[in-house]
Amino acid sequence: MEVQKGELFGLIGPDGAGKTTLMRILMTLLIQDKGMATMNGFDVIKDYKKIRNMVGYMPGRFSLYQDLTVEENLNFFATVFKTTVSENYDLIRDIYIQIEPFKKRLAGKLSGGMKQKLALSCALIHKPEILILDEPTTGVDAVSRKEFWEMLKNLQQKGITILVSTPYMDEAMLCNRVALMQKGKVLDIDTPRNLVDGYTRKLxxxxxxxxxxxxxxxxxxxxxxxxxxxxxxxxxxxxxxxxxxxxxxxxxxxxxxxxxxxxxxxxxxxxxxxxxxxxxx
Amino acid sequence: MNQQVPVITVRNLVKKFGSFVANDHLNFDVYQGEIFGFLGANGAGKTTAMKILCGLSSPTSGEAKVAGFDIYKETEKVKRNIGYMSQKFSLYEDLTVAENIRFFSGVYGISPSDRKEKQQKLLKDLGLESAKDSLIGSLPLGWKQKLAFSVAIFHDPKIVFLDEPTGGVDPITRRKFWDLIYEASDRGITVFVTTHYMDEAEYCNRVSIMNAGRIEALDTPENLKKQYSAKNMDEVFLKIARNTE
Amino acid sequence: MKQFIGFLKKEFLHIFRDPRTMMIIFLLPIVQLLLFGKVINTDIQNSRIAILYQSHDNTTREITSKLVSSGYFVLGEELMPGDDVEDVFRKGKVKMVVTFGPEFEKSLERDGKAEVQLLADASDPNTARILTNYASGIINDYVKKEKLQNLQLPNQINTEVRMLYNEGLKSVYMFVPGIMAMILMLISAMMTSISISKEKELGTMEVLLASPLKPIQIVLGKVTPYLLLSFINALTIILIGVFIFGVPIKGSFVFLMAESFLFIMMALSLGILISTIAPNQMVAMFISVLALMLPTILLSGFMFPIENMPLPLRIISHAMPPRWFIVIIKNIMLKGTGILFVWKETLILMFMTFVFIALSIKNFKIRLE
Missing domain, CATH: 3.30.70 (Alpha-Beta Plaits)
Structure with a gap:
């Protein structure tokens, strides 16, 4: 499969479909048994250092430091990526502004929706060219999910390529293109429109x-x-x-x-x- | 569904954690055999209310009866008459199907002869006879969820509480799971279910939507859609959440 | 560098935000030291003993008064031949019974030999051992000085070696090095391994690995705070030892700290090694306690003398880093020796450090499992 620059691409499928594994391979965190994959032209095995510099990653579980405050988390990830919060503030402003009132609060004490916003801010702090989000909306209520997808649309408009996985079928309609996955296989890849149009049976x-x-x-x-x-x-x-x-x-x-x-x-x-x-x- | 027999009654239920009000004067009834959808945003107070109804936590004030028993004084009886299943904890992964059933039967005091009979029927209904001696951990998620549900109602509780039971499975498995819920409801078991899938809200007989500790809406999906002039439950949910923010 | 400082800052925040970590780091060393030093005192003072005289003469009386006047023993009971010795023990009245053989003085003068039996209550083997050591030491001493004859006495154990550098026979001298080894092991090895495996468990390691941070930066960032804290602890323990318990530092203080530093490095690299194996905090904790703490306490010669162990355990004790470290600090603090006398132990510790680091590098993954 190929993901185009600036595309919002969805991996859709239930647990065990292989979404996380695929993302981890692309994130250079796992090595594939066979075949090859490149990100922006860089090989995921040989050029893992370059990839780690230019990709933003949000794993499936909430992976921030619960015993650090919102602000401390953000600053930490900024320094890890050799940048500062103020340098790239433009990119995260729309998202971060919503959690800024709580910046002195420990990340572990945030609500689900706010945790998600903080995690996204941290993944964006180094102005990545590609953003990989592993099931960001799982277990999140309908309102927060809607808000989250609006944020993704905005990021896409800023030219960031986004690869996102989700078990919610309705979210597929919000992607430019989707890959439907099940049990480690890609069943189909297309725009949601074409997929729906390709359904020829009478319903x-x-x-x-x-x-x-x-x-x-x-x-x-x-x-x-x-x-x-x-x-x-x-x-x-x-x-x-x-x-x-x-x-x-x-x-x-x-x-x-x-x-x-x-x-x-x-x-x-x-x-x-x-x-x-x-x-x- | 029998509209006349309430199995859960909640009156002015309040639960506070310090100054934070998790449940703010909840009032509702759930009837026998009903599928009752308990919806709400993250942090709206669903889990807190569910814990109280399961006898795991005491309310700050107010009254509640579950299966006819007072949740302050008769928590043991409450627990005997309910089943519980959540996405996080369902069955012991390192025990086999039969061992799990034996364990939970023991917990609820089901006699071995009853157990054998019911176990056979259960496995037959689910088509899992061949998996009797398989470890739960080795089964696909969809099977696990079905089994977990069947085990949760193995002791014929009056009410079964389901906390996001269908997370993470494919659309077909999810619908097959709902078949089980319907069956349980036909047998007269009340189903109290939370979910983030709004289409599942439509399958419920009645739905309550919580926000910031209060129940903002409670009615049949049909009436709620009329009331909020919405096409589907998704819209109803969004409207309620936006209004109260 | 900025990356690294940012990482360090985060690590210190973790440590300072967690009350349990803070307690282990700052309270535990002091509590342990005071506990071992004051409460669990294995010094022998006023232990009740019984004497069974099969002969009453001058020598036996004198030996008895020597024993009693030593301050270690108090005469609890005098028994006569035929009394039930076991009964006295069972009732817990005395810790040791000294039995003088028949015609003690006479046979001593005539044959140059006399029989003394020391019966100790070995349900507490440590105390029993010390009691018999002291008693036989006192008896031998008396005989040598007073009788100037070559006499054969039972249990003639040469206690001089044990007492030479610790004339007061103070056990706190033994405990300070032991506790230092234990605490440094605990903080350095256990805390680092837990703190690294915690990141794995919470999934934050996934994010760190997916970032441009180099593995070496992650490891150094994790280790540095504990290096500092361990060093502060080593200092605290030495200060408490010197000023509260009066343990001397006869050798060079700088050398002592340098050796402590080496030991901390060894423990830290061991901690990293554990964390490369352990998938979560619980496993890290388990390995640390089972594989490090217990052997440190039991096999390093800190609580139980290595020479009394059965052979297999004695062999295993060679693999226990604290064993060597305890030898080193005892030498420096109590004997005042320098590198010439402990180069072998120092080399062993260096070798262990090197092995642990090499294994950790080999095991550290730049990817997930």
């Missing part, structure tokens, strides 16, 4: 009053291929694309479902991923 959204019974009934129906819950609707595919909405509707009416709704729906990236998973298995 129906179905709901009724009793969703659980609805799933069970649909799965027992011989013309159903898959039926999965998606928010308030079920997303259902037929055995082949000839299966019409009315067929589902009639079947479910016979099963006494109330307030039935059946209609065509555009797939989401999650549908695409699940389809790919299905093919894999």
């Amino acid at each position: 129906y959204a179905i709901r009724s009053n009793d969703m659980h019974r609805l799933i069970l009934d649909l799965r027992s129906y011989e013309k159903t291929d898959s039926a999965y819950a998606f928010g308030q609707y079920l997303h259902v595919t037929g055995k082949d694309d000839e299966v019409e909405a009315t067929e589902f509707e009639n079947f479910l009416m016979r099963k006494n479902h109330q307030n039935l709704e059946v209609f065509d729906i555009q797939p989401t990236i999650e549908d695409v991923f699940m389809e790919l998973l299905g093919i894999e298995e």
Whole structure:
């Protein structure tokens, strides 16, 4: 795979898909068994020192010093990268300004969202050309996640190439391009738009009053291929694309479902991923 | 779902840590067999409230009853009647599936003959019969989560508390997990669940959204979306969080 | 350089922010020293003994009064032949029973031989050993001086060696070097290994490795604070030893500090070595305690004399760095000798340091496992 300069590239997949391992290889922290990888043209094995100078990295776990204050953490990482906070303040200002009121607080005492902002500030302090973020939004609430992606968009506009991993499918739509990963393999790489457009099967959204019974009934129906819950609707595919909405509707009416709704729906990236998973298995 | 029988009642529940109010006058009921979504931003006070309801922590003031037992005086009875599963701790990785089941059966006083019977059914339902003597650590995450849930309701608790049960698994496994939740709910077990996946909020019968220690909204996903004129729960959540900031 | 100073600053913040670390560094040495020096005092004073006379004569009376007037012993009971000796021990009334053989004086004068039996309560072997040593020393001394005859007495152990450089037989003289070795080992080896493995455990090592910091900077940055603190500790222990317990420094103070410095370097490199193996703080702690602290206490000759150990342990004790260090400081402090007498031990310590550093470099990873 290739990531273009200035791109916001997403590695999407569940735990165990190999996202972290790939990032660590790119970060020169692990050595691959086979094959090669370059960052800005530098080989991840031979030129690891150069890469370590120009990449910003935020590992999956919160990896700052909990017993140091916000300010001390930031200053420490600045000196480690032979720079100062004031020198690159422009880049981190938008993010850091939100945690600045707490700069005397120990990092361990920050809330989840603030920790994340501090970690991002520290990863950015040396003006990296490439930013690698390993599951920055895992376990973070929806509001903080949204804010975080807005920050990433801003950074991208400043010309930083960003490689980010996430288990949340909905975040895939926010990337320029994504790689869908599962069990160490890349299932597909494309823009989210193309991935969704590449989904050619007919997809129906179905709901009724009793969703659980609805799933069970649909799965027992011989013309159903898959039926999965998606928010308030079920997303259902037929055995082949000839299966019409009315067929589902009639079947479910016979099963006494109330307030039935059946209609065509555009797939989401999650549908695409699940389809790919299905093919894999 | 039986709307008439509350299994959790919370009245004016307050929990303070020093001057910090983690739970500010919580009031809600959860009914038997209900799937109750307990949402909120990080640090909104979800974990604190959940600990209180599980009998692990005492509130500063207010009343709460879980499975009909007072959480101040009858914590032991509360604990007997609930199940708990979190993403962080579920089962012992270095014990086999059968050993884990035996251990947790022992904890809840299930007789060996009952255990054998239920264990067989459980493994059959999950399709894990062949994995009976495998170490938990060697199983895929999705299986572990399913097992952890099944073990959490092995003693037929009235309520099961799930703390972000589906973190980190692929979308199909996540949905299969919800099938189990629905089944438990059909059997009359109340499911009290926290999650960061907003689409999962839609699967709940009712959802409460916490912010800064207070419950800002509590209703069916349908009504919440109408009330906040939002397309989905994600928007509802964002609106509530933004409003109160 | 600026990078390095930044790193040092961070390390000191870690140390000063953690009350437990602060306690280990600043309180532990003092507490240990006072504890060993004052409370767990193995000096023999007024130990109760019993005398069993199978013969009453001048010599036995004189020996008895010598024993009692030495200040080490108090006469608890006088037993007669036929009394149950074991019973006296069981009741815990006395620590030792001295039995004079029949016709003591006569056989001494006639055959140049007499029988004395020293029976000690060895449930506390250390004390028993010291008691019998002292008693036989006193008896031999008396016989040599008073009788001027070549006499054969049981337990005629040459106690002079032990007493030569420690005439007062003060155990604190033994403890100061021992505790110094132990504390330096604890702070240097254990604290560095814990502090490095802590970074691994918390995931911060991942960030440090992914930064332009060189491994040598990370290691030196970790080690330097503890080098300083250990040195301060060595000084504190020596000062307490000299001013509170009156331990002399007969040799060169500078030389003493130089040797301490060498020992600290050795312990630090050992600490780094441990941290390259240990994946987290708990393992580092375990290795440090099991592989360092216990052997330091048990096998270095600090608590138990090496010459009394069974052969396998004696061989193992050679691999214990504190063993050599204790020999060195005892020599410098108590005998006043210089490098000429301790060059062998110094070389051993240097060699160990070198080996530990070499192994650490070989083991240190610039990447994750």
